Amino acid sequence: MAGDRTGWLMLAGSGFGRESLVLAERPCALAVVRLARMMRFEFRPEHARRMVLVAAGSVSCGGQTLGAGEWHTQDDARTFYIDALEASVLVLLAGAA
Numbered sequence: 001m002a003g004d005r006t007g008w009l010m011l012a013g014s015g016f017g018r019e020s021l022v023l024a025e026r027p028c029a030l031a032v033v034r035l036a037r038m039m040r041f042e043f044r045p046e047h048a049r050r051m052v053l054v055a056a057g058s059v060s061c062g063g064q065t066l067g068a069g070e071w072h073t074q075d076d077a078r079t080f081y082i083d084a085l086e087a088s089v090l091v092l093l094a095g096a097a
Helices: none
Strands: 007-015 029-035 040-043 049-056 058-061 064-067 071-074 080-084 088-095
Touching: 007 088, 049 058, 049 064, 058 088, 064 071, 071 080
Parallel strands: none
Antiparallel strands: 007 029, 029 088, 040 080, 049 071, 049 088, 058 064, 058 080
């Protein structure tokens, strides 16, 4: 991710069209993604429960603005979108509900 405005680091499991070298016993995904200002991330329903933690920056997600340290959880089968209001770092988690 160094030297790039955007980047991915898949930490464990599989999802988001990627697979980690650390495979989980149960289907799950844990990733860190960096978004440039005005970039949109599409969080597809690959897993029953999806969560995003804003580690840095601020985003618009699910009709609310989230800043550093805030979470959004999605438990239904709809795709939701995360729009970076400024350069942001997100922790994405997905797994069984």
